[in-house]
Amino acid sequence: MLSRTADSLYWLGRYIERAGNVARGLQVALRMASLMRSVDQRDGAWRALLIASGCEPGFRETGAAPTPDSVVRYLAADASNASSILSCIEAARRNARAVRTALTVDMWEAVNETWSESRRATEATFAPDNLPAFLDWVKSRTILFNGAYADTMxxxxxxxxxxxxxxxxxxxxxxxxxxxxxxxxxxxxxxxxxxxxxxxxxxxxxxxxxxxxxxxxxxxxxxxxxxxxxxxxxxxxxxxxxxxxxxxxxxxxxxxxxxxxxxxxxxxxxxxxxxxxxxxxxxxxxxxxxxxxxxxxxxxxxxxxxxxxxxxx
Structure with a gap:
C-alpha cells in the first residue's frame, strides 16, 4: 500500500473518532454546567473540556473568555480549529475522497452523507435549544461509520x-x-x-x-x-x-x-x-x-x- 493511501485511511479513522469525542465532551460539559451552582464551577467545566480536547492553547489565542457560547462555537464549528466537529468532518471526507476505492460503499456513504448534512449547519444549529440534537446526530454518525468499517471491510x-x-x-x-x-x-x-x-x-x-x-x-x-x-x-x-x-x-x-x-x-x-x-x-x-x-x-x-x-x- 502506498504511504499516502495509508496516511489518508489512518487520518480518516482519527478524525471521525475525534468528532465523536468532542461531541460527547460537549454534551457532558453542558450537563455539568447546568448542575454547578457557582460561576467559577461552571467556567471550570468549560475549561476542563478545552483541556481534554487539546484545544485550550488555540482557544486562548482567540482572546475569548471560556463562556458556554464561545466554547461551543470554537469546538463545534470554528473553521480555524482543526479539532472542531465541523473541521473534523470536513477533514474526514477529504481523506475518504482521496482513498475512495479503498473504502466500502457503506463507509463512503456514511462519511459523504455526514459531510453533506454538516454543510447545512447554520448559526441556529448551535443555539442552546438545538445543540443537543446536533451533538446526538454527530455521535450517531460516528457510530454509523465505525459500524460500517467494522462490518464491511x-x-x-x-x-x-x-x-x-x-x-x-x-x-x-x-x-x-x-x-x-x-x-x-x-x-x-x-x-x-x-x-x-x-x-x-x-x-x-x-x-x-x-x-x-x-x-x-x-x-x-x-x-x-x-x-x-x-x-x-x-x-x-x-x-x-x-x-x-x-x-x-x-x-x-x-x-x-x-x-x-x-x-x-x-x-x-x-x-x-x-x-x-x-x-x-x-x-x-x-x-x-x-x-x-x-x-x-x-x-x-x-x-x-x-x-x-x-x-x-
Missing amino acids: LRDEAWRFVRLGTMLERADNTARVLDVHHHALAGADEEGAVAYVQWQAILRSVSALRAYHWVYHARLEPRRIAELLILRPELPRSMVACYARLDETLEGIAAAHGGRRGECHRLAGEMHAKLRFGRIDGILADGLHDFLTATIDRNLELGRQIQDFYLQA
Whole structure:
C-alpha cells in the first residue's frame, strides 16, 4: 500500500473518532454546567473540556473568555480549529475522497452523507435549544461509520490503518479525560455532590456510566472509575483495550510487510504490557496525574513513530 493511501485511511479513522469525542465532551460539559451552582464551577467545566480536547492553547489565542457560547462555537464549528466537529468532518471526507476505492460503499456513504448534512449547519444549529440534537446526530454518525468499517471491510491493510487511527485517537481521549479530572479522582479538592457530578462526567465522556454499574454493581468510587477506564479490557474505550488493539493492529501490518518492525511496534507493545500487567493501587500510589501525563506524552510519541515508519512517502 502506498504511504499516502495509508496516511489518508489512518487520518480518516482519527478524525471521525475525534468528532465523536468532542461531541460527547460537549454534551457532558453542558450537563455539568447546568448542575454547578457557582460561576467559577461552571467556567471550570468549560475549561476542563478545552483541556481534554487539546484545544485550550488555540482557544486562548482567540482572546475569548471560556463562556458556554464561545466554547461551543470554537469546538463545534470554528473553521480555524482543526479539532472542531465541523473541521473534523470536513477533514474526514477529504481523506475518504482521496482513498475512495479503498473504502466500502457503506463507509463512503456514511462519511459523504455526514459531510453533506454538516454543510447545512447554520448559526441556529448551535443555539442552546438545538445543540443537543446536533451533538446526538454527530455521535450517531460516528457510530454509523465505525459500524460500517467494522462490518464491511476486508481484514486487510486498509482496515488496519483505519483501525490504527481510531484506536490511537480513542486512547488519547480517554487519558486526557481522566487527566483533566484527576483531582476529583484523587479526592484532593472535591467533596460531596460536586465530586459525584465530576465522577459521572468522566464516565459519560467515554460512554461508560452504564458499563461501570454493570461491572461493579456499586455506587461511583474514584478508584473503580480509574480502574475501569485504565485497566479493564472489557470496556472498549479503556486504555488497555485501545493499546491491545493498537499492538495487535501494528503486528498485523508488520506481518503483511514481511515482519518489518520499527520503534512504533516496540512502543505499542511496551504500553500495552504496562497496562495489561498493571494494578490500579500501584498507579494511584505513584500518582495518577503523573501516570496519565506520561501516557499522553507516550501516545504522542507513538503517533509520531507511526507517521515516520509507515505514513511518510
